[in-house]
Amino acid sequence: MIVIEYLAYFLITLGAVFLFLGALGIFRMPDIYTRIQAGTKSSTLGAMSLVLGTGLLGFVSFTPGYPWLIKTIIIVIFVAIANPLSSHALARGAYKDKIAPFTKENIDAYQEVEKNIEEEMEDAK
């Protein structure tokens, strides 16, 4: 039991550290795409381990504790489903709004595709 409790504290601390790093990443990155990367990504492990740590702490502190654990695992799964969908929608929306990604070597494979899609849409009109 004491091992699980310390594991829970470790997970909560790890989550807090990664959430802080996510915030720092948003502050330091140069453009929207890299900010999405830093922000939503560091928060995946951050939010997941924070919530899971809370669940483990509930598991050892209450009797019966297993509802805590199961419900927090459901929250973790929902975060894992919702997070990539929202960051993908943000990135694609930003590209459709013609925000050019910051690149050092000008690598942008999506440019051509986006042009073709726009031309097709204008033809359709």
Place this chain on the structure above:
Amino acid sequence: MMNSKISVISKLFFTWLIVFVLWLAFTTSIEIYEVLTGLFISFIISLFTFKSFTSRGLKGLSPIKLIYVIKYIFVFLIALVKANFHVAKIVLSPSLPINPGIVEFESKLDSDFAKMILANSITLTPGTLSVDVIGNRFYIHWLEVKDSDSEVAFNEIAKQFEDVLLKIYS
């Protein structure tokens, strides 16, 4: 369309099972009233939703596939933790060593659901973000482009996930 009747029943039961397991997880109780209510309510919900919930029905539940699903979760968690530490290192280093760009690669997966899982896994692993999926081509925003060649990008980003997914969805 020959076995459409069987697949309707199989889809319905698959949805019922998933919704009922979710009910059990939420209530975390095995009292008889709770279980009976759960069976009834999840059946009604699955009646309305089974058409769009699953396309394969009970076929997705063979034990070998379940083992690969568990393997996929482990592969994914290891990649997630590794990549998180990697991005943390980038954020903390004073020179900010990034070389962002959008790369493309082609995937061998043909099921829509598998493609969604692959794209979501790529987005969840830090350092890579799927911008769009058109047909079989994935467009990935990559924080540290090592090579804009699609072969290299595929091996670096998606190969570990796709290998397992191909075994689940084949």
